[in-house]
Amino acid sequence: MVKINSTSRLPSITSEVILTQTDTTVGFLSQDEKRLQSIKKRPSNKPFIKVYKTFKALKNANIRVPSSKKAILRRATKTTFIIKNSAFRVVEDHLDSVLLTSKVWNYSSSANESGKNFDRVFCEEKADIIIENRNALYEGNSSALYKINHIKRVRLR
Numbered sequence: 441m442v443k444i445n446s447t448s449r450l451p452s453i454t455s456e457v458i459l460t461q462t463d464t465t466v467g468f469l470s471q472d473e474k475r476l477q478s479i480k481k482r483p484s485n486k487p488f489i490k491v492y493k494t495f496k497a498l499k500n501a502n503i504r505v506p507s508s509k510k511a512i513l514r515r516a517t518k519t520t521f522i523i524k525n526s527a528f529r530v531v532e533d534h535l536d537s538v539l540l541t542s543k544v545w546n547y548s549s550s551a552n553e554s555g556k557n558f559d560r561v562f563c564e565e566k567a568d569i570i571i572e573n574r575n576a577l578y579e580g581n582s583s584a585l586y587k588i589n590h591i592k593r594v595r596l597r
Contacts, residue, residue: 458569465582482549
């Protein structure tokens with residue numbers, strides 16, 4: 441089910457906030473970082489995770505993964521990596537909506553107010569577009585979080 445709270449027939453997708461089930465938990469996706477910050481009431485110095493559609497898109501974003509860690513990155517599932525203060529994930533073929541597969545990357549965040557649990561009413565009020573499949577929206581476990589460099593890998597979450 442796709443629900444759009446917009447009077448325009450073709451909304452500007454780059455600035456819209458999308459509520460959808462990600463591979464780990466229900467989340468907000470958008471290419472507008474400032475809108476996500478205001479919705480979540482989150483400090484501006486706390487960055488969002490960038491979710492890429494493919495490894496090619498990650499490479500085009502000029503994020504250099506150390507050669508010794510490339511295999512770990514390719515094999516990882518439900519995992520977020522931090523390299524030089526840039527947090528990212530690669531989620532291939534999970535998003536089944538044409539609306540989402542047309543975008544190369546999105547900022548991602550759990551669908552809740554900072555420090556609170558998932559509240560469907562709050563999320564539906566704040567989202568411009570809601571994408572829900574037959575499994576509905578559910579709050580799952582967050583992704584594992586690793587900080588990596590050319591020497592080591594440290595688990596943060």
